[in-house]
Every structure is written in C-alpha cells, then in structure tokens.
Amino acid sequence: MDDLEGQALVATRRSLHGVAELVIAGPQFRTLGSIELRVRPGGFGGHLSPVRVEGSDLVWDGGRMRLEGTCRELAAATGQEVSDLADVYAVGSGVDPDEALAVDADALDRLLGWFVRGDAALRAFAPDVEPILWPEHFDVGLAVGEVNYGASPGDSTHTGPYAYVGPWTPREGEFWNAPFGALRDAADVTDVEAVVTFFEAGRAAAR
DSSP: OOHHHHHHHHHHHHHHHHIIIIIIIHHHHHHHSOOOEEEETTEEEESSSSOEEETTEEEETTEEEESOSBHHHHHHHTTSOOOOOTTTOSOOOOOOTTSBOOOOHHHHHHHHHHHHHHHHHHHHHOTTSOOEEETTTTEEEEESSSEEEEEESOOSSOSSOEEEEEESSOOOSTTOOBTTBEEEEGGGSOSHHHHHHHHHHHHHHHO
C-alpha cells in the first residue's frame, strides 16, 4: 500500500467511523437506548435503527443519500439530530459533526468488504454468539471464554484492516504479536476460512 492509498484508507475509515457514531449509533442510543451496530449486506447499520450504510450511500426508511457533506447534514436528512456518545465512552471517532467527510471509492470497498469477511468469520467461528460492531473503536467482534475475537478496519496500532484475538488476561508466547494480544493483517487472511483459522489458533494459544 503506497502513501496515497494509505492516506485515502485512513481518511475514509475516519469518515465511516464518524457516520457510524454520530449519524447511526448516537441517535439510536438517544431514542432506543442501544449503541450497538451490526454488519449489514454491503455495509453496516443500527441494531435497532433502520439507518444504515449501503456501499456509498446512507439509507433509511424512505430515503437514500450519498456519503458526502457532513454528519450533521446526513443525520438531518434522516430526520434525526446528530449525536456523539461522549457521555457513554471516552474515546470515539473524533469526527466533528460539521467536518467534511472524505470517502474514497476504492478504500470504501476495501473497508466494507473487510467488515463482511470478518463478520462471516465470527459467525462461522462462534455461531451461537452475535457479532457486534461497536461505535467506540469501530470494530466488529464477540467474546468467547474471556477472549475477544474480531475484525478492525485499522487504528493507531495497525493502519490497515486486521483480524485480532485479545485475551482478557495477557498471554505470553510467539503467537501474541500485539499489545492487546494477536493480530493478522487482512492481506494475510484473505478469505473467511483463513480468518476462522486464525481465530481457532488464537483460542488454542489462549488455553
């Protein structure tokens, strides 16, 4: 990934995170009491709210709008007020409601595709547990036996998308290559089966 691709990925991830938090999860929490999001076909959306991202569009009951402008404008189009979750958790997207969104088409496809892959892997790995897309860190994950498993679109730890295993109690050994546990870059787990294999290896290493 060259510098321009990396910049586009980070900017797009930040914008998607802002939409997830300020336009979907925040308003959902104010009206329905839940911050939880879910990966949806072609994107993601509220657990209880009908507002969702589908590809390059924000979609709600009776409407659709391109992911452009600001989060305040997008929320207003859905008939809601933009809302952060600063009273729920300490660190979120950092996106201002009036900040111009920057969404690159290639980066968008890559990030949304990664969420779909990660969600499918989580469902195959732990079919009895519902994966949740959390607006705080903007990752989809679940917990089994005091170990977190999930897929992140990237963050300050690792720029690009990655799968992770995070034991609640730190482990030692060659498998554990991240401050929170272990990660594998999306380029190294190129399909659902590869992500599941990584999760299974993490479960074995955490025992």
